[in-house]
Amino acid sequence: MYFNSKGKEENTYDAIVVGSGISGGWAAKELCEKGLKTIILERGRDVKHVTGYTTANLDPWDLPYRDRPTAEDLKRQPKQSRTGYTVRQSTKHFFVDDIDNPYSETKRFDWMRGYHVGGRSLLWGRQSYRWSAMDFEANAKDGAAIDWPIRYKDIAPWYDYVETFAGISGQKEGLPQLPDSKFLPPMNLNCVEEHLRDSIAKNFDDRILTIGRNANLTQPHNGRGKCQYRNRCMRGCPYGAYFSSQAATLPAAEKTGNMTLRPHSIVNSIIYDKDSGKATGVRIIDAETNETSEYYAKVVFLCASALGSTFILMNSKSERFPDGMGNECGELGHNLMDHHFRLGAYGTFDGFGDKYYKGRRANGIYIPRFRNINKKTTMKDFIRGYGYQGGASRSNWSRNVKELNFGAEYKDKLFTPGPWQFGMTAFGECLPYHENKVTLNEEVRDKWGQPTFTFDAEWKENEHSMRKDMMNSAAEMLEAAGFKNVRTYDQGSWPGLGIHEMGTARMGRDPKTSVLNKHNQVWGAPNVFVTDGACMTSAACQNPSLTYMALTARAADYAVSELKKQNI
C-alpha cells in the first residue's frame, strides 16, 4: 500500500527523470526546454552549486589529517576507498557509505557511487572522446556480441549538440578511430610531452600523441568561468569550469520554470499498466523519512547510472514482466562492462632540467587507439584496442633522493624539483560477455529494506592478451624517445575500478536479445527510456560519458516528438 500525502494530481508531471548526474541532468534540460513539466527524483542529498563544494578552497594544511582518510572513515567506506583516491577528507562526502549501501561479490567488483544531486558529474575524470564508426560497427564485424542498433551517423549530430553546450577542450587530429569534437582551444602540453609527441610522430607511423580532450573550459563559455588550473575538480568547481549537472544542465533546466528537483527520493520501482502497455509512474522511498509515495508521468527517463537504472528495472516486477521490466530477453543485468587499466610504463627524462611549468593542469595526454584499426594494425592475439592517458611532470618533495635520506642537504634537495618523469596508463576495451552479470540479492538488504546486488564479472582471455601489449607498447614509445629507467607496471585491474560501468540493459535490434531499442526505449514499455551507461552494447576504449550525453539528448528529442504524435 502506498500513501500519498498529496493528491495524485499534485504528484503528476509530464516527465520523470530518475537521477541527476550526467545523463539525468541532460534529460532534465532537454525535456524542460521542450516544454515538459519535469520532476527529477534524486536519491541523495542536495548539493548546491558553489556553496555545496565545502572543500573546494582548502589547502592540505586546512584539511583534517592533511586529507588522509582515518581508520574510522575506511570502516564506513571500505569499498569506496578501493580506488586509492576517492575517500579523502576533501572528497569522502561525495561517495556512499558502504554500510548503508551494501553489495555482495561473487567476484571482486569495485562499485564507486555518488548519491547526491549532480551524482558523479561532480566527480568524473572529464575526459571526453567521441566514439567512432568503428566502435558502433565492432560487434557486427567481429561477432563478439549483438550489433548496435545505431551507427556513428545517428549520433554524430548529437555529439555536435552536446559538445557545443558542454564545452570540450582539445586538438583536432582528423583520426577515423577518434573523430574530432567541436572543440574549445586545447590545453598546453609541457616540454617533455612535446618531446614525446615529436618522437612518436617520427618513430611510429600508426600513432600520435595529443592533449587530452576534456570537459574543462579553456575560455569562458555559456556564462561559466574558465579553468583556473587548480586541479581540485573532484571537490566541485566554484568557477563552474568543468561540465557538471550543477554548473551546466540543471541551471538550464531550472531557467525554463518547468523543473522540479526532489532530493532524498529513492526510486524503488516503475509502475506498469498492463492494459496500456506503458509505465504510469514510479514508486519512491523518501531516504530521510522512509515514507513511500508515487509519482506519475507520461514518460520516464531512467538515468540513475548503469547499475542504478538496472536495479530499478530488475525491481519492477509485474504480471507482464515477472523477471524485471524489459527482461523478456534474459539480458537485464548481463553484459556488464568496464574498462581495464592500471598498467603501462613510466620513465625519467634527463633533459629540460632548466625548464618547469606553471599551473596544475587537470588533464593529461592521450594516445588514441592504434591496434586493429585496419589490416596493417590487426593483432593476432586480441580484438578491439586501447588508448593511453598520462603525462609528464617534475617530481617534488615526495620523491626518493639518491643516497640521501636525512639531514640538511637532503632537506635542501627536497625544495627543488626532481627530474622529469613520464607515466602512461592504458585503458582497454572489455568485451560484452553474457556471463558477466549482476543479480538481485533478496537476502542482503540496504538501509531502506531494498534488495541489493551481487556482482559476478571478470576479465577474460581477450582482455588478458590485450594487457600484455598495453604494457609493452608504452615502454616501446618511451624508450624510442630516449627516456631512462623505463619500467612497465601492472597494478592489477578489477571490474568497476574504471568507474565506467556499462551494458546491463543494452540496446539492440531485437527484443529477444536486448532490453532497449534504438531510441533507448524499453522493449514493451515504450515510454520508459534508459540513457545512461546501462544502454551500451559495447564499451569501446574511450571514456564513455560524452556518449551518454549525446544518447540522452537524442532520446529526449525522440521522446518529445513521440509524445506530440501521441505514440507514447
Added chain:
Amino acid sequence: MNRRDAIKSAALMLGYAASATTIASVMQGCKADATPGWQPDFLSADQAQTLGDLAECILPTTETSPGAKEVGIVAFFDQMLKDVSTEDEKQYFLGELKKFEDDCKATHGKTFSKLAAAEQTAMVQKYADAAQTASGDDDPFFTLVQEATVFGYFTSEKIGREYLKYDPIPGEYLGCIPYDEVGGVWSL
C-alpha cells in the same frame, strides 16, 4: 674526534660533501624545541620527545628553512597515529619505537633525546642504513618516520605557504617555462 669531525664523517657516510653551512645547521638541528605547553593525545611525553628529535634529525633547522619540530611535526605524528593508523599499525609502530629507544640506551646509556647531536646522527644513520637493506613486508622503522616526517613537513602551512612556491589560483597552464622564473618546487 671532536663534534665537528664526527658530523663531517657522518656526511661522508651519506655519500656527499656537506657545505660548511649545512654542517653548522646540523649541529643545531637536532636540538630545536617543541611548541611549549603542547600535550600529546596519543603518544606519551617520552615518545613525543623521541619522535620530535628524530624528525628534526631528518629535516633539521637550517639557515634557509625551519626544521620539522618548528612546523609542529610532533602534533602531526600524534594525530595521524591516533586516528589514521589502524590498531595493528599503531602497535607495530610503537613496538619499533621502543626497540629504537632500547637500542639507544644499550649503546649509549641514554635516551635518544639525551644524546649529543653526533650520536643522534649516528643512530639515525644506522637505522637509515638498515632500511636500505631491509626485506620483508613490514616497512622499516626509519622509512615510516622519514616518510611521515617529509609528508607532514611539506604539507604544513608554514612550509606550504612561505617556503614552497605557493600559487593557489594559477589561472593558466604554461608547460615549458624557465625554471628560474619559479625558483623552487611548487607547493600544491
